[in-house]
Amino acid sequence: xxxxxxxxxxxxxxxxxxxxxxxxxxxxxxxxxxxxxxxxxxxxxxxxxxxxxxxxxxxxxxxxxxxxxxxxxxxxxxxxxxxxxxxxxxxxxxxxxxxxxxxxxxxxxxxxxxxxxxxxxxxxxxxxxxxxxxxxxxxxxxxxxxxxxxxxxxxxxxxxxxxxxxxxxxxxxxxxxxxxxxxxxxxxxxxxxxxxxxxxxxxxx
Amino acid sequence: xxxxxxxxxxxxxxxxxxxxxxxxxxxxxxxxxxxxxxxxxxxxxxxxxxxxxxxxxxxxxxxxxxxxxxxxxxxxxxxxxxxxxxxxxxxxxxxxxxxxxxxxxxxxxxxxxxxxxxxxxxxxxxxxxxxxxxxxxxxxxxxxxxxxxxxxxxxxxxxxxxxxxxxxxxxxxxxxxxxxxxxxxxxxxxxxxxxxxxxxxxxxx
Numbered sequence: 221x222x223x224x225x226x227x228x229x230x231x232x233x234x235x236x237x238x239x240x241x242x243x244x245x246x247x248x249x250x251x252x253x254x255x256x257x258x259x260x261x262x263x264x265x266x267x268x269x270x271x272x273x274x275x276x277x278x279x280x281x282x283x284x285x286x287x288x289x290x291x292x293x294x295x296x297x298x299x300x301x302x303x304x305x306x307x308x309x310x311x312x313x314x315x316x317x318x319x320x321x322x323x324x325x326x327x328x329x330x331x332x333x334x335x336x337x338x339x340x341x342x343x344x345x346x347x348x349x350x351x352x353x354x355x356x357x358x359x360x361x362x363x364x365x366x367x368x369x370x371x372x373x374x375x376x377x378x379x380x381x382x383x384x385x386x387x388x389x390x391x392x393x394x395x396x397x398x399x400x401x402x403x404x405x406x407x408x409x410x411x412x413x414x415x416x417x418x419x420x421x422x423x424x425x
Numbered sequence: 426x427x428x429x430x431x432x433x434x435x436x437x438x439x440x441x442x443x444x445x446x447x448x449x450x451x452x453x454x455x456x457x458x459x460x461x462x463x464x465x466x467x468x469x470x471x472x473x474x475x476x477x478x479x480x481x482x483x484x485x486x487x488x489x490x491x492x493x494x495x496x497x498x499x500x501x502x503x504x505x506x507x508x509x510x511x512x513x514x515x516x517x518x519x520x521x522x523x524x525x526x527x528x529x530x531x532x533x534x535x536x537x538x539x540x541x542x543x544x545x546x547x548x549x550x551x552x553x554x555x556x557x558x559x560x561x562x563x564x565x566x567x568x569x570x571x572x573x574x575x576x577x578x579x580x581x582x583x584x585x586x587x588x589x590x591x592x593x594x595x596x597x598x599x600x601x602x603x604x605x606x607x608x609x610x611x612x613x614x615x616x617x618x619x620x621x622x623x624x625x626x627x628x629x630x
Contacts, residue, residue: 231471239474266436269444274479276520285548287512290505300495307492308513315481315522343490 232345236316241425242274244313244348246306246338247413250325250392251355252384253370254362256401260355260409261322267410268318271423276312278305279322293381299330306334313338313348318422326383328390349422353413354395359384361402437550441521446630447479449518449553451511451543452618455530455597456560457589458575459567461606465560465614466527472615473523476628480523483510498586504535511539518543518553523627531588533595554627558618559600564589566607 237243247264249257261277268275284291288304291297302325312319325331331352338350362384363371374382381387392398397416399409417423442448452469454462466482473480489496493509496502507530517524530536536557543555567589568576579587586592597603602621604614622628 231467231474236474240479262436269436269441274445274520274522276516278516282516282548286515286542287509304492304509308516310491311481311483311487311513312517312520315479315517317479317520317522337491343487 233314233316234345237425240274240316242316242318243422243425244316244318245351245417245420245422246309246313246319246321246334246348247351247353247417248309248325248331248334249320249322249353249355250331250395251401252357252359252362252389253324253382254365254367255355255357256406256409257322257324257355259406260353260399260401260413261320263406263410264413265320267414271414273318273423274316275318275320277320277322278309278312280324283308299327302327302330303333303337306337309334310338310344310348314344318417324383324389326387326389328392331392349420351397351416351420352392352395353397353399354392355399355401355409356391357401359389438519438521439550442630445479445521447521447523448627448630449521449523450556450622450625450627451514451518451524451526451539451553452556452558452622453514453530453536453539454525454527454558454560455536455600456606457562457564457567457594458529458587459570459572460560460562461611461614462527462529462560464611465558465604465606465618466525468611468615469618470525472619476619478523478628479521480525481517482525482527483514483517484527485529488513504532507532507535508538508542511542514539515543515549515553519549523622529588529594531592531594533597536597554625556602556621556625557597557600558602558604559597560604560606560614561596562606564594 249261251257258279265275265277288301291301305321309319309321335350338348373379374385383389454466456462463484470480470482493506496506514524514526540555543553578584579590588594
């Protein structure tokens, strides 16, 4: 579609990284509704900010009311929802932000697309780290929590195609980080992810 | 479209602003092709980075190859292009980044929408500053520069609906900053914008 345009590098990411003393990356949370994704992502955001790092959390709530407010819940719209989120997370990562995304993202193909976009250098000067965090919880446990009453509505047929009840959740097989959230505290989860980031050199430039 | 979702504030922008010691804002450049928008935005980006500030530049080239690669150049697609850019800039501003956007954005209605979105608090906890920078150049001068040979192609009819030649450019009447780029050096332009940001308290938290 895009014609008559060329890629202007401007400042390189290397220069930005040195000036900001920070690398960018996307930390992609995936898991059932009520698995604890947003709770962990919010706690991680707070922790990273206190470590003096630039970070930002994209989640279904803020993105759905803004960038993706034109999208519904059809399979095609759900796919486009994840694609746009991945592209925006990539821009944040390119800007040297640790981008946290907190979406159910139940389909392997969509998560693989998100990963692939971060490796694609068509519009960035080098690949960006993509870290998948599987927030794993038995569906029975998620249903027991049900803080928003969504499982109840799904069981009553008021919500169609609800992940884990009437629509599939395709569990990641090779997520960089696997958190069993029914037996891991939020603090422990944050510590696990922070340790991973540190080992990968992502807590400094 | 969006149902069954609620807005989770997580950390407030105030908290992020204090922790990052920086406010966010969107600096929206508008002007003809070859007016100098991207050159000034890139120089400003570099200057702000050297001042120790978080900043990121969105431009037609990087966005068109990523987030908006599904969009063409129909009036509807051009409008959606600007809408998405405005929403993404808003997310960056919300993250305490000085977001720089460098797009022709020829239509007043689109720029007004971008401004309105920054004032809208549906998915952020307070309005975000939106600073329109009109990079003003006589079309004859832009055509003389023509670094990408686009005006030449437009005159030859190879590009349809080219802003300033075969499509209108609706000049801003109330831009926060008006730069006459044929008689202002890039350094002067950067100094003018930086001074404005300083006066508005946007170079610190």
